[in-house]
Amino acid sequence: MEGRQEAGKENKPSSISVDPQGDSSLQVEISDAVSERDKVKFTVQTKSCLPHFAQTEFSVVRQHEEFIWLHDAYVENEEYAGLIIPPAPPRPDFEASREKLQKLGEGDSSITREEFAKMKQELEAEYLAIFKKTVAMHEVFLQRLAAHPTLRRDHNFFVFLEYGQDLSVRGKNRKELLGGFLRNIVKSADEALITSMSGLKEVDDFFEHERTFLLEYHTRIRDACLRADRVMQSHKCLADDYIPISAALSSLGTQEVNQLKTSFFKLAELFERLRKLEGRVASDEDLKLSDMLRYYMRDSQAAKDLLYRRLRALADYENANKALDKARTRNREVRTAESNQQLCCRRFERLSDSAKQELMDFKSRRVSSFRKNLIELAELELKHAKVSPPASVPSCCPSTPRPLDSYQMLASMCQEGGGP
Amino acid sequence: MAAEREPPPLGDGKPTDFEELEDGEDLFTSTVSTLESSPSSPEPASLPAEDVSTNSNGRKPAEVVLDDDREDLFAEATEEVSLDSPEREPILSSEPSPAVTPVTPTTLIAPRMESKSISAPVIFDRSREEIEEEANGDVFDIEIGVSDPEKVGDGMNAYMAYRVTTKTSLSMFSKSEFSVKRRFSDFLGLHSKLASKYLHVGYIVPPAPEKSIVGMTKVKVGKEDSSSTEFVEKRRAALERYLQRTVKHPTLLQDPDLRQFLESSELPRAVNTQALSGAGILRMVNKAADAVNKMTIKMNESDAWFEEKQQQFENLDQQLRKLHASVEALVCHRKELSANTAAFAKSAAMLGNSEDHTALSRALSQLAEVEEKIDQLHQEQAFADFYMFSELLSDYIRLIAAVKGVFDHRMKCWQKWEDAQITLLKKRETEAKMMVANKPDKIQQAKNEIREWEAKVQQGERDFEQISKTIRKEVGRFEAKRVKDFKTVIIKYLESLVQTQQQLIKYWEAFLPEAKAIA
Numbered sequence: 001m002e003g004r005q006e007a008g009k010e011n012k013p014s015s016i017s018v019d020p021q022g023d024s025s026l027q028v029e030i031s032d033a034v035s036e037r038d039k040v041k042f043t044v045q046t047k048s049c050l051p052h053f054a055q056t057e058f059s060v061v062r063q064h065e066e067f068i069w070l071h072d073a074y075v076e077n078e079e080y081a082g083l084i085i086p087p088a089p090p091r092p093d094f095e096a097s098r099e100k101l102q103k104l105g106e107g108d109s110s111i112t113r114e115e116f117a118k119m120k121q122e123l124e125a126e127y128l129a130i131f132k133k134t135v136a137m138h139e140v141f142l143q144r145l146a147a148h149p150t151l152r153r154d155h156n157f158f159v160f161l162e163y164g165q166d167l168s169v170r171g172k173n174r175k176e177l178l179g180g181f182l183r184n185i186v187k188s189a190d191e192a193l194i195t196s197m198s199g200l201k202e203v204d205d206f207f208e209h210e211r212t213f214l215l216e217y218h219t220r221i222r223d224a225c226l227r228a229d230r231v232m233q234s235h236k237c238l239a240d241d242y243i244p245i246s247a248a249l250s251s252l253g254t255q256e257v258n259q260l261k262t263s264f265f266k267l268a269e270l271f272e273r274l275r276k277l278e279g280r281v282a283s284d285e286d287l288k289l290s291d292m293l294r295y296y297m298r299d300s301q302a303a304k305d306l307l308y309r310r311l312r313a314l315a316d317y318e319n320a321n322k323a324l325d326k327a328r329t330r331n332r333e334v335r336t337a338e339s340n341q342q343l344c345c346r347r348f349e350r351l352s353d354s355a356k357q358e359l360m361d362f363k364s365r366r367v368s369s370f371r372k373n374l375i376e377l378a379e380l381e382l383k384h385a386k387v388s389p390p391a392s393v394p395s396c397c398p399s400t401p402r403p404l405d406s407y408q409m410l411a412s413m414c415q416e417g418g419g420p
Numbered sequence: 421m422a423a424e425r426e427p428p429p430l431g432d433g434k435p436t437d438f439e440e441l442e443d444g445e446d447l448f449t450s451t452v453s454t455l456e457s458s459p460s461s462p463e464p465a466s467l468p469a470e471d472v473s474t475n476s477n478g479r480k481p482a483e484v485v486l487d488d489d490r491e492d493l494f495a496e497a498t499e500e501v502s503l504d505s506p507e508r509e510p511i512l513s514s515e516p517s518p519a520v521t522p523v524t525p526t527t528l529i530a531p532r533m534e535s536k537s538i539s540a541p542v543i544f545d546r547s548r549e550e551i552e553e554e555a556n557g558d559v560f561d562i563e564i565g566v567s568d569p570e571k572v573g574d575g576m577n578a579y580m581a582y583r584v585t586t587k588t589s590l591s592m593f594s595k596s597e598f599s600v601k602r603r604f605s606d607f608l609g610l611h612s613k614l615a616s617k618y619l620h621v622g623y624i625v626p627p628a629p630e631k632s633i634v635g636m637t638k639v640k641v642g643k644e645d646s647s648s649t650e651f652v653e654k655r656r657a658a659l660e661r662y663l664q665r666t667v668k669h670p671t672l673l674q675d676p677d678l679r680q681f682l683e684s685s686e687l688p689r690a691v692n693t694q695a696l697s698g699a700g701i702l703r704m705v706n707k708a709a710d711a712v713n714k715m716t717i718k719m720n721e722s723d724a725w726f727e728e729k730q731q732q733f734e735n736l737d738q739q740l741r742k743l744h745a746s747v748e749a750l751v752c753h754r755k756e757l758s759a760n761t762a763a764f765a766k767s768a769a770m771l772g773n774s775e776d777h778t779a780l781s782r783a784l785s786q787l788a789e790v791e792e793k794i795d796q797l798h799q800e801q802a803f804a805d806f807y808m809f810s811e812l813l814s815d816y817i818r819l820i821a822a823v824k825g826v827f828d829h830r831m832k833c834w835q836k837w838e839d840a841q842i843t844l845l846k847k848r849e850t851e852a853k854m855m856v857a858n859k860p861d862k863i864q865q866a867k868n869e870i871r872e873w874e875a876k877v878q879q880g881e882r883d884f885e886q887i888s889k890t891i892r893k894e895v896g897r898f899e900a901k902r903v904k905d906f907k908t909v910i911i912k913y914l915e916s917l918v919q920t921q922q923q924l925i926k927y928w929e930a931f932l933p934e935a936k937a938i939a
Contacts, residue, residue, distance in 0.1 A: 213776055223770065227763045227766075228764055234756050237756070241750040245746045255736065267913075367938060370783070374787065381928045386925060
């Protein structure tokens with residue numbers, strides 16, 4: 001299925017916003033995206049007055065695998081070991097949506113044409129929403145890189161932004177995927193070893209606190225994210241349920257010849273509005289709550305990774321100290337041991353300093369993002385709760401929330417509309 | 421007796437006129453709204469008897485019963501009375517009443533009067549009331565409640581006993597407020613009795629709630645979980661609605677079985693309602709036989725009204741079934757939403773706990789609280805969805821099945837009439853043959869048979885007319901009730917939705933400042 005999106009800044013559903021740095025000397029956005037059979041092509045547009053670039057404005061077309069390549073390049077770069085690497089965007093996944101559309105297409109003869117049209121509309125909206133979200137995730141990734149004073153200067157980043165040709169980065173084959181999987185296992189085993197290593201004392205309270213905090217926080221936010229997803233699914237289910245109810249009520253209304261006719265029609269109309277409402281509630285909760293939780297779940301994982309790297313550096317430092325002591329007692333290769341120890345010490349201190357800064361940034365970023373999204377969530381929920389079905393008067397501006405009295409007016413109209 | 425039987429002043433509904441008729445008849449001073457229950461009427465029965473005489477009909481069961489139990493005899497007579505009352509209007513318009521002959525001779529009724537003198541005048545009064553209330557639908561001053569489900573016994577012999585409370589000012593009951601304990605099979609027994617008496621003459625008898633082996637087994641086994649409490653509550657509400665519907669039917673309210681059910685403390689155990697009993701199997705066989713017969717009867721419908729109505733009910737049935745299935749899905753999903761919201765609330769609370777930024781932590785805890793309250797809301801809404809909407813639909817699906825049954829009975833009645841006519845024809849042919857063959861003794865026999873079958877044909881025609889008339893009335897009443905029921909429920913349901921929205925607004929409005937307070 002093909003889909004295009006002309007992504008202007010206004011219609012981005014992103015719950016994560018990235019405040020550009022003061023100078024805005026590097027602005028990145030995804031100006032267009034096309035969804036083809038099994039891949040999405042993003043058009044990355046850069047506006048920059050940095051001397052490094054050949055032009056001030058240029059765009060390239062990138063696919064998801066190239067984003068992953070960029071992310072991995074950052075992670076593997078020792079220079080950035082003391083920084084939180086922005087989490088990689090998730091792979092665009094239209095499978096579920098596509099399946100549902102196909103099932104609908106195969107047809108269930110029991111549903112009426114109107115019902116079919118509505119369901120198709122719902123599924124298409126869902127597809128579009130997923131599409132928009134994946135664009136937003138990829139965009140946020142790039143924007144965070146562009147906003148970070150150190151990360152934005154990376155050579156690979158420039159290549160990614162500027163190089164007109166395909167980066168020839170194929171997706172990871174099975175061996176690489178397995179390798180990545182094993183590396184993760186090794187990492188967690190290593191982490192366990194380090195933490196249980198005797199003599200390894202955390203010298204800094206700040207980091208001790210951060211570690212305990214992040215471990216617990218990550219687990220809990222992952223939980224919350226999963227459950228928020230389920231709530232969103234339930235809302236969607238409910239919205240879908242209203243379709244056949246509304247249709248059945250309409251046909252009941254057409255059959256009746258008595259006072260129930262208007263009542264049934266009104267109720268059918270009400271359920272139709274409820275359906276749209278539930279759909280909007282579902283998508284708002286998805287954006288403002290689920291997505292935010294999901295993003296910070298990944299971000300907190302990135303922060304955990306940073307802590308691990310620092311811990312590793314600390315362990316190396318400790319080991320270097322021990323080696324130096326041993327060398328001194330044996331009075332052999334003291335020079336190498338000394339220089340190694342100094343190297344480790346400098347590395348560790350460098351990491352600690354930048355990690356501290358990064359973690360504080362992480363906290364403030366998190367707090368402001370939660371604040372923004374929770375406020376928006378509450379406002380949207382209020383807006384939806386206040387919207388009510390119009391009475392018999394067709395509303396001229398259906399989007400504006402009307403007072404709750406309309407509901408009651410509707411009820412009283414049902415009452416009098418069919419008096420004895 | 422006869423002298424006193426002046427035609428009551430039909431149509432003006434003034435009870436006071438009766439005073440002139442009787443000897444200080446207290447009961448007739450009671451107006452529509454204040455039906456007294458003072459049992460001091462010496463000879464009230466004359467009036468009902470009068471009604472009976474003007475338009476009684478071929479209610480064969482009544483005749484049969486007259487020969488049997490004396491109590492029921494009177495009861496049947498009173499049924500006759502109320503039976504007439506809905507038909508008062510056609511009589512008022514001085515149409516030639518349908519070809520009916522007064523079947524129940526007043527002499528038979530008269531001796532009974534003393535024993536049950538209380539009921540008759542009240543009934544008559546109520547029939548008066550019925551005339552007045554006819555336009556507004558049936559309104560009787562009786563209220564039934566089913567409450568306090570209690571488990572009696574243990575193991576597989578356990579059962580739930582429900583308290584049936586009646587509040588009434590009708591004088592046919594000995595008290596104005598009383599309650600009895602009944603079990604589910606008692607309700608089924610009541611329904612089967614009423615159905616056997618009234619269904620085949622065209623009355624729409626409200627169906628009883630359905631059995632549920634699974635549900636009951638869980639209760640018997642003693643599982644004290646939410647699903648079995650839900651099951652008991654669902655059943656209790658269904659039984660209450662069933663009784664309310666039954667007593668709102670003017671004819672059924674007169675029935676002594678119904679009165680016995682509501683009043684007497686001990687009720688003979690209705691074993692015939694068990695699914696695996698002999699009676700149960702017989703019922704199933706009969707149902708199958710009926711289904712086959714229905715297919716073979718080809719009725720010449722002379723009245724388009726019936727065909728139209730049957731089609732209408734068939735459509736309505738289909739639509740309601742579809743809607744019901746969708747609403748059940750809605751209820752299920754709303755319950756899921758509620759469960760998921762509760763789970764999310766918990767994890768949001770946990771997240772708030774681990775958050776080290778104080779303001780954000782507080783906001784997250786508040787969010788958790790809001791979500792918990794919303795979960796409650798969803799549960800209540802699901803409850804409303806179910807008990808208002810879904811159960812109404814399933815009740816009406818079963819009621820429409822009863823309506824269809826009544827139409828089928830009419831068909832059977834017609835078939836009987838047809839058969840009688842055919843047999844009469846055959847007997848006439850036989851007579852003609854005998855005339856030709858000149859066999860005097862056989863001729864006499866043939867003539868006798870012809871007379872017999874002529875009577876049967878007449879009876880058949882009368883029955884058919886009667887059932888058709890009853891059905892018309894019943895369907896009218898049913899439709900009016902249906903419109904009222906649906907409208908009431910729709911309004912109540914809308915109100916529940918409004919309530920939910922208002923609560924949501926309150927909750928989110930309380931949360932918003934907390935979110936804004938995150939520094």
